Amino acid sequence: MIITDLEKNFSQFRLLIDRMVTKPGTIYGLIGPNGSGKTTALKVIAGLIKADRGKIDYEGLVKQDITMAPRKPYFIHDSVYKNLTYPLALRKIPPGDGLVESFLSLAGLSGREGQYAPSLSAGEQQKLSIARAMIFGPKLVLVDEAFSNLDMESSLAFEEAIKVSQKKNPATWIVISHQLANIHRLCSHVFFMDEGNLVEFGEAGQILFDPKTPKLKRYLQHLSL
Amino acid sequence: MFDALDAGLLNIIITTMKVTLPSSAISAVLGTALGLLLEGSQFYGKRIIVRINRTLMGSPPVVVGLVCYLLFMRKGVFGFMDILFSVKAMVVAQVMIITPIISGMVYSSAERNAPNIRSFAHTMGASAGQTRLLLIKELKNEVYFAAISGFGRAISEVGAVMIVGGNIRGKTRTMTTAITLLRNQGNYSEAIYLGCVLMAIALCVQLVADNLKGKEAVGDDNY
Numbered sequence: 001m002i003i004t005d006l007e008k009n010f011s012q013f014r015l016l017i018d019r020m021v022t023k024p025g026t027i028y029g030l031i032g033p034n035g036s037g038k039t040t041a042l043k044v045i046a047g048l049i050k051a052d053r054g055k056i057d058y059e060g061l062v063k064q065d066i067t068m069a070p071r072k073p074y075f076i077h078d079s080v081y082k083n084l085t086y087p088l089a090l091r092k093i094p095p096g097d098g099l100v101e102s103f104l105s106l107a108g109l110s111g112r113e114g115q116y117a118p119s120l121s122a123g124e125q126q127k128l129s130i131a132r133a134m135i136f137g138p139k140l141v142l143v144d145e146a147f148s149n150l151d152m153e154s155s156l157a158f159e160e161a162i163k164v165s166q167k168k169n170p171a172t173w174i175v176i177s178h179q180l181a182n183i184h185r186l187c188s189h190v191f192f193m194d195e196g197n198l199v200e201f202g203e204a205g206q207i208l209f210d211p212k213t214p215k216l217k218r219y220l221q222h223l224s225l
Numbered sequence: 226m227f228d229a230l231d232a233g234l235l236n237i238i239i240t241t242m243k244v245t246l247p248s249s250a251i252s253a254v255l256g257t258a259l260g261l262l263l264e265g266s267q268f269y270g271k272r273i274i275v276r277i278n279r280t281l282m283g284s285p286p287v288v289v290g291l292v293c294y295l296l297f298m299r300k301g302v303f304g305f306m307d308i309l310f311s312v313k314a315m316v317v318a319q320v321m322i323i324t325p326i327i328s329g330m331v332y333s334s335a336e337r338n339a340p341n342i343r344s345f346a347h348t349m350g351a352s353a354g355q356t357r358l359l360l361i362k363e364l365k366n367e368v369y370f371a372a373i374s375g376f377g378r379a380i381s382e383v384g385a386v387m388i389v390g391g392n393i394r395g396k397t398r399t400m401t402t403a404i405t406l407l408r409n410q411g412n413y414s415e416a417i418y419l420g421c422v423l424m425a426i427a428l429c430v431q432l433v434a435d436n437l438k439g440k441e442a443v444g445d446d447n448y
């Protein structure tokens with residue numbers, strides 16, 4: 001995916017991304033202070049909001065290849081099973097038992113496929129939402145605050161599962177998180193945003209441990225990994 | 226009191242159903258379609274339409290009845306149809322009362338929930354048709370709730386059916402118009418009996434509506 005001169009204006013905020021390039025099969029982190037425009041950027045990439053200006057080249061990907069797990073996931077008023085298999089149903093892919101079971105277990109919801117999805121706990125909802133975003137093999141996966149509600153064990157399980165799925169079905173991932181430890185483990189490259197701009201980009205280790213710009217240095221000043 | 230259920234009373238109950246069931250069914254279809262269409266489209270003057278809908282939601286049945294009467298009377302625009310003082314005219318009048326109520330309720334719940342549902346459908350890769358289907362499924366309970374409220378309104382309404390139907394015995398006499406007449410005649414036991422039947426139906430409607438609301442409540446909290 002190649003973004004050029006992307007601009008989105010709100011009354012009090014301007015998102016301005018001169019250039020942002022992602023490569024297939026790579027997991028990117030997107031970090032930055034509150035209100036820096038991370039969620040807005042993902043929404044524009046997902047096609048949920050229209051940019052005022054600029055261009056996104058999806059390099060052949062269509063809407064059906066792109067998915068987003070938002071900070072507050074939506075669940076259809078139905079069971080865990082129906083929610084998990086919804087993207088499969090849309091694509092008329094038969095939900096194989098092995099496939100569904102593996103994602104249920106990843107979400108820690110084995111044996112609970114009958115539960116009413118909106119009644120799940122915050123972390124369970126987050127896990128189901130990410131599992132649902134992965135199950136149909138999308139090519140561009142956008143995750144907003146992926147780990148904010150996950151306990152440590154679940155976080156590790158998901159990081160592992162994402163890495164494994166990258167071998168079978170390489171996809172581009174852009175993961176927003178304030179949990180920099182997760183970003184460090186999961187992502188090979190990291191974008192840093194501040195005040196609506198992409199300020200710095202590089203390999204995860206370089207961004208987190210050898211920041212170049214004063215803004216990133218300031219953002220990371222209390223970091224202890 | 227139970228031997229009060231003679232042929233006349235049974236006829237009244239049947240007439241009531243003949244009016245209110247079709248009128249609420251037609252209104253449910255029209256109102257839901259209008260509400261969803263209004264939410265889903267952007268056009269100049271939409272806010273005025275919404276405002277008019279809001280106003281019509283509270284329109285007094287007697288006024289709607291009067292309008293229908295003027296339309297259907299012999300010299301009226303639709304006088305040729307010759308349906309004044311018939312069940313048909315009563316259904317039309319009630320449809321005019323209830324449709325805005327249902328469309329208004331459907332519109333406001335769609336306005337609240339549809340953006341979220343659309344975004345979700347988009348991120349799942351749903352087509353336009355699949356998105357529409359999901360919207361209807363997800364708003365199903367709200368639509369039921371609106372339809373049931375419409376039925377409750379229809380069955381308890383007296384002003385319009387009185388004017389348009391004329392409260393003709395054995396033909397257009399409904400429970401509400403019969404109660405009015407029975408009270409005028411001082412026949413309180415039959416009036417109370419019909420009142421009880423009406424209350425029982427209203428209670429059932431309420432129970433069904435509450436049940437639908439209860440199902441909605443879980444998981445919708447942000448806390």
Ligand SMILES: Nc1ncnc2c1ncn2[C@@H]1O[C@H](COP(=O)(O)OP(=O)(O)OP(=O)(O)O)[C@@H](O)[C@H]1O
Nearest residue numbers: 010011012013032033034035036037038039040041
């Ligand atoms: N629809 C909107 N209308 C007006 N302002 C908006 C809108 N959406 C976002 N903003 C503003 O844009 C800015 C960036 O918001 P965004 O949600 O992208 O931040 P973020 O980087 O995701 O922050 P956080 O870490 O807190 O989630 C914020 O200041 C927000 O107030």
Ligand SMILES: [Mg+2]
Nearest residue numbers: 038039040144
């Ligand atoms: Mg955000």
